Amino acid sequence: MQTQTQSRKLRVCLWIVNQLRIHREGQSLAEMNEEFVRNEELSHGQPLLKNTLLNYKAAILDMFGILVECNRHNNRYYIDVEDTNELSNWLINSFSLGQLVREQQEVRDRILLEPTPTGMRYFSRVVEAIRLCMPLMLTYQKFVDQQPYLCRLEPYCLKLHDGRWYLTGRKDDRTYVQSFAFDRIVHLSLIEGEHFVPSLPFDPQTYFRHSYGIYTSPQPERVVLHVYGPTFHFLHTKPLHHSQQECLLSAPSVPDADRVWEFSYDICPSPDFRRELLSWGSGIEVVSPEWFRREMIEDMKRAMARYKTIPQ
Secondary structure, eight states, X not given: OHHHHHHHHHHHHHHHHHHHHHOTTOEEHHHHHHHHHHOHHHHTTOOOOHHHHHHHHHHHHHHHOXXXXXXXXXXXXXXXXXXXXXXXXXXXXXXXXXHHHHHOGGGGGGOOOOOOOBOOTTHHHHHHHHHHTOOEEEEEOOTTOSSOEEEXXXXXXXXXXXXXXXXXXXXXXXXXXXXXXXXXXXXXXXXTTOOOOOSSOXXXXXXXXXXXXXXXXXXXXXXXXXXXXXXXXXXXXXXXXXXXXEEEOSOTTSOGGGOXXXXXXXXXXXXXXXXXXXXXXXXXXXXXXXXXXXXXXHHHHHHHHHTSSOOO
């Protein structure tokens, strides 16, 4: 019974958050109940009382770190979407999708998902270590090494990129931080009885601000691309980086398929960013910096060399 109560509490919290994300102007309790009561499976035909809504507001803040506020001038409840951080959005989207699939059993086989991030078995232990500032003993296997190695690690933050979780921290007595992929961690344990005070000034948002993925460098560079035809729409609707800027080079009268756009980024042009650009094929062209353009050309030459012989 308690499990059912907790499950319903989570579902109602998700429903409230998603309602207020849809209705950005806010909703009064009466407007909210008009839609809530229609969802008989969730509401059992009973409206939300004001005191009950206050309890759900507290639960939403506790579970997701999202503050549901009330405009006292018009008694409309709302969420400041701009003030909602990425982690809260990710949690809400993940829980909402899971709940939706669970409720709609008859269509679950028609909802196709990407594989979940790999190497998750140590996730809770790492989160605990970050929270308590406890160092970790890490056994790590690099792709390029024959044998794993053992190190002490001060964990600073976690980052999800391209279906992999990464742990960033200070290894042994290094004067810089590094990132470690979860799926290459052979073993991990807390060093009991030890705590650390970060000896390096570290803010995750600042550290990864100019990164695409995990690679970082001290200074970003201005990367300029020419983007051709329909590729524009994909990069416009899902920017590769928060610094993305766009400018139409062709005349507006040119057909969409023949248009050329200039995209620019203030970014660290790392190997994983180069791989991403290569995946767009002839849809993009790196204009600058020159050294990065040459690397793209060399990668494409090596790829073309492998296709010189057509299998019989």
